[in-house]
Amino acid sequence: MVVKVARRLGYGGFKELRADLLAYYANLRVEIDEELRREDSIPQIVRKVFATERSALEEVESILDIDAIAEAARIFIRARHRDLYGVGGSATVCADASHKFLRIGIRSSVFSDAHLIAMSASLLEEGDAALVVSHSGESKDVILGAEVARASGAKVITITNSIASTLARNSDVVLCAPAKEAPLMGQNAAARIAQLAILDTMFICLAREDYETAERNLNKVLTSVAVYSTNDRGRTERRGTPRADKNSPDGVQPAKETSRKRVEL
Numbered sequence: 001m002v003v004k005v006a007r008r009l010g011y012g013g014f015k016e017l018r019a020d021l022l023a024y025y026a027n028l029r030v031e032i033d034e035e036l037r038r039e040d041s042i043p044q045i046v047r048k049v050f051a052t053e054r055s056a057l058e059e060v061e062s063i064l065d066i067d068a069i070a071e072a073a074r075i076f077i078r079a080r081h082r083d084l085y086g087v088g089g090s091a092t093v094c095a096d097a098s099h100k101f102l103r104i105g106i107r108s109s110v111f112s113d114a115h116l117i118a119m120s121a122s123l124l125e126e127g128d129a130a131l132v133v134s135h136s137g138e139s140k141d142v143i144l145g146a147e148v149a150r151a152s153g154a155k156v157i158t159i160t161n162s163i164a165s166t167l168a169r170n171s172d173v174v175l176c177a178p179a180k181e182a183p184l185m186g187q188n189a190a191a192r193i194a195q196l197a198i199l200d201t202m203f204i205c206l207a208r209e210d211y212e213t214a215e216r217n218l219n220k221v222l223t224s225v226a227v228y229s230t231n232d233r234g235r236t237e238r239r240g241t242p243r244a245d246k247n248s249p250d251g252v253q254p255a256k257e258t259s260r261k262r263v264e265l
Helices: 002-008 014-033 043-061 066-078 089-103 114-123 140-151 188-209 211-226
Strands: 081-085 109-111 129-134 155-160 174-178 228-229 236-237
Touching: 043 188, 066 129, 066 155, 066 174, 066 188, 081 089, 081 114, 081 236, 089 109, 089 129, 089 188, 089 211, 109 114, 114 140, 129 140, 140 155, 155 188, 188 211
Parallel strands: 081 109, 081 129, 129 155, 155 174
Antiparallel strands: 228 236
16 A cells, blocks of 8 residues: 555655655754754854755745646736736735736736735636735635636636645645745745745746747847936936037037847746
8 A cells, every 4th residue: 555655656666755755854854953043143044044945945846736837827828817916925926926927028917905806806707817826825815816716717826835725725726835934034935935936937938838929028128128227316317318518519419329139038
């Protein structure tokens, strides 16, 4: 029976499973010793924080469902409307994702207010998508949004800590971003790193679906942003605007050409 379970989990046999479990618990003991303490020095704090976040990335990579991330990208890129829901710290993760998506021409809207989430979800239809981020998966605001979005016919993609959460049960695609709790840092820091890594992966998967269009849009966006700069007075001006020049015959400095460089993903 144990051998069958081991093979179903992808191991060659019980010995491989046992070796993996021993390594896991050995690392767990190390992690307990790596907890942040009040008396830690700055070098110790740096080492422990980075170790915690590396551990979070390694864990999410080891359990990330490749088929699920591919399905999430497929749903998202084909959707007519794309809404992102997150409250608290998850809202900043959603905002970061929406910013990345826009760089390659994929438009989306971010909602972090309970009422706006409910309003947005009620207006979604079949062919639309909602991307929901919640570490606990038990935030009532985003759970309601997911329920209403699905009832409206939209597909719901969720990034959460547990596939057994209420939010996960109300989703079409679940991407698991586990994070161990650490004193002082809490779960939020490691969870945020895991969530961002999943969304970075999804971003590249979206760009891969139509690489030429994504690259073209990225160049457009970066060129558009590059034509603006902040002068010494803190005002924003357009590059190439003529400036006064006492050495010029007409008193105007010639406009400089703005170079456009091709940017690759």
